Amino acid sequence: MSGLKPPVGAHDHAKGSDTASVTLVEYGDYECPHCAVVHPIVKAVQRHFGHRLRFVFRNFPLTQVHPHADHAAEAAEAADPAGKYWDMHDAIFEHQTAITDRDLARYGEQVGLEPGVIEDALTAQTYAARVRADFMSGVRSGVNGTPMFFINGEQYQGGYDAASLIAGIEETAARG
Amino acid sequence: MPAKKSPRPATKSGGSRRSSAPSAARAASAPRVTDDSPRLLPAGMKAPAFTLRSTPDQSVSLSDFLGRPVILAFYPADWSPTCGDQLALYNEVLPEFQRFNAELIGISVDGAWCHAAYAKARNFHFPLLADFEPKGAVAKAYGAYTPTAGMSGRALFVLDAKGTIRWSYLSPMGVNPGADGILAALEGLAGETQAARRPTAADAPARGPERTARPARPAAQTSRREAR
Numbered sequence: 294m295s296g297l298k299p300p301v302g303a304h305d306h307a308k309g310s311d312t313a314s315v316t317l318v319e320y321g322d323y324e325c326p327h328c329a330v331v332h333p334i335v336k337a338v339q340r341h342f343g344h345r346l347r348f349v350f351r352n353f354p355l356t357q358v359h360p361h362a363d364h365a366a367e368a369a370e371a372a373d374p375a376g377k378y379w380d381m382h383d384a385i386f387e388h389q390t391a392i393t394d395r396d397l398a399r400y401g402e403q404v405g406l407e408p409g410v411i412e413d414a415l416t417a418q419t420y421a422a423r424v425r426a427d428f429m430s431g432v433r434s435g436v437n438g439t440p441m442f443f444i445n446g447e448q449y450q451g452g453y454d455a456a457s458l459i460a461g462i463e464e465t466a467a468r469g
Numbered sequence: 470m471p472a473k474k475s476p477r478p479a480t481k482s483g484g485s486r487r488s489s490a491p492s493a494a495r496a497a498s499a500p501r502v503t504d505d506s507p508r509l510l511p512a513g514m515k516a517p518a519f520t521l522r523s524t525p526d527q528s529v530s531l532s533d534f535l536g537r538p539v540i541l542a543f544y545p546a547d548w549s550p551t552c553g554d555q556l557a558l559y560n561e562v563l564p565e566f567q568r569f570n571a572e573l574i575g576i577s578v579d580g581a582w583c584h585a586a587y588a589k590a591r592n593f594h595f596p597l598l599a600d601f602e603p604k605g606a607v608a609k610a611y612g613a614y615t616p617t618a619g620m621s622g623r624a625l626f627v628l629d630a631k632g633t634i635r636w637s638y639l640s641p642m643g644v645n646p647g648a649d650g651i652l653a654a655l656e657g658l659a660g661e662t663q664a665a666r667r668p669t670a671a672d673a674p675a676r677g678p679e680r681t682a683r684p685a686r687p688a689a690q691t692s693r694r695e696a697r
Contacts, residue, residue: 357593358557432647437554
């Protein structure tokens with residue numbers, strides 16, 4: 294069984310308390326339809342556990358299959374310095390069928406970024422290396438497609454519905 | 470298809486998996502692997518030579534790649550969902566394989582015209598070879614063929630620069646084996662080579678913008694759609 298490499302750390306985007314007993318990591322692709330389907334499910338799981346759960350998202354764009362996935366991931370990263378990473382993350386998944394560079398720039402302004410922030414980051418490829426590093430960490434962790442989840446560092450093997458994910462998380466939490 | 474249960478090829482352990490009795494858990498998760506499941510050639514053996522069509526009018530020989538590590542990815546069929554995920558993943562990891570100077574080759578029993586359409590549709594940047602006539606002959610030579618299915622099993626081999634099998638792994642038919650086992654095997658090879666170029670995992674974050682690192686397109690396949 295492959296474990297998560299590297300473990301969750303300061304470089305990650307984490308939502309929830311650092312002292313949460315369980316950390317759920319998703320490797321996802323903003324243009325992957327299955328990831329869009331699972332997006333509200335992850336939100337439901339987060340609501341279910343509240344402060345007991347920390348959620349981390351890592352990029353795993355299959356850029357040769359999904360031509361907009363890489364820029365979408367870079368755009369979400371570009372929103373982070375302004376504290377808008379998760380707003381951008383949500384906006385992209387909620388509008389998955391419209392994520393051209395122009396769309397991404399529009400979502401950036403909608404979540405409160407200064408005009409030009411997204412365009413400049415995409416042009417300069419400011420976050421390309423970061424996104425690729427996420428991708429390679431997934432490859433090293435045994436990710437073979439998206440979405441893929443890790444619960445406290447272990448690859449989750451169950452279904453992608455909320456009940457299954459909740460059960461998987463509770464099982465891990467019970468093991469301590 | 471979303472990613473699913475995939476036992477990891479943990480180390481470059483050679484083909485020892487082939488001789489281990491399937492556990493109850495593995496049998497349950499891979500019902501199609503029966504006693505006609507492939508018996509892969511193990512690490513240490515010379516890789517059988519072959520020449521196969523890569524396009525309707527071009528052939529590729531294993532000997533073309535002597536001097537470099539070679540990754541042979543036998544897979545059951547073009548267009549099937551798991552294969553697509555697996556090959557799409559390898560397509561994406563290609564720059565990493567190339568850092569080890571390794572060549573990736575996909576092989577299935579599909580014909581060259583089918584491969585051409587598949588590679589074009591999926592934007593693949595590595596050759597797909599047609600193990601088509603006699604059907605599955607190369608897969609059989611590597612112990613990767615599954616007679617009841619009439620297709621190759623999902624088998625991976627990493628060959629060293631001299632053409633010796635250094636790692637092999639058989640994944641259940643429906644399971645995408647990922648790329649971590651291949652990378653671990655390539656790292657093992659790189660670690661023991663005195664090659665001037667010795668990539669390590671630590672190199673990865675320091676690389677330049679990814680778009681400049683994209684693989685060159687094979688000359689034979691110039692009509693792909695642009696990915697971007």
